[in-house]
Amino acid sequence: xxxxxxxxxxxxxxxxxxxxxxxxxxxxxxxxxxxxxxxEIQTNYVWEYEGxxxxxxxxxxxxxxxxxxxxxxxxEDKDCEGExxxxxxxxxxxxxxx
Numbered sequence: 001x002x003x004x005x006x007x008x009x010x011x012x013x014x015x016x017x018x019x020x021x022x023x024x025x026x027x028x029x030x031x032x033x034x035x036x037x038x039x040e041i042q043t044n045y046v047w048e049y050e051g052x053x054x055x056x057x058x059x060x061x062x063x064x065x066x067x068x069x070x071x072x073x074x075x076e077d078k079d080c081e082g083e084x085x086x087x088x089x090x091x092x093x094x095x096x097x098x
């Protein structure tokens with residue numbers, strides 16, 4: 001089991017207001033930490049994307065998607081933050097069955 005991002009966030013550039021969807025292959029799964037929480041293990045996931053705006057190519061953009069799986073097989077919480085952009089559509093995160 002684990003969590004996968006099945007749809008990436010859609011963003012709007014803070015400089016030129018261009019709206020576009022991010023590419024799932026542009027995100028790196030940077031961290032996957034296991035933390036003991038009560039009798040179970042909580043798994044924390046962090047996906048990061050860094051680049052420039054597709055239209056103005058001037059504005060630096062960073063998107064960070066975080067997810068906490070607890071207990072195993074359930075998404076307890078998630079968060080999506082952007083720098084240099086607004087998140088206009090949240091990502092879709094799902095439990096993947098091995």
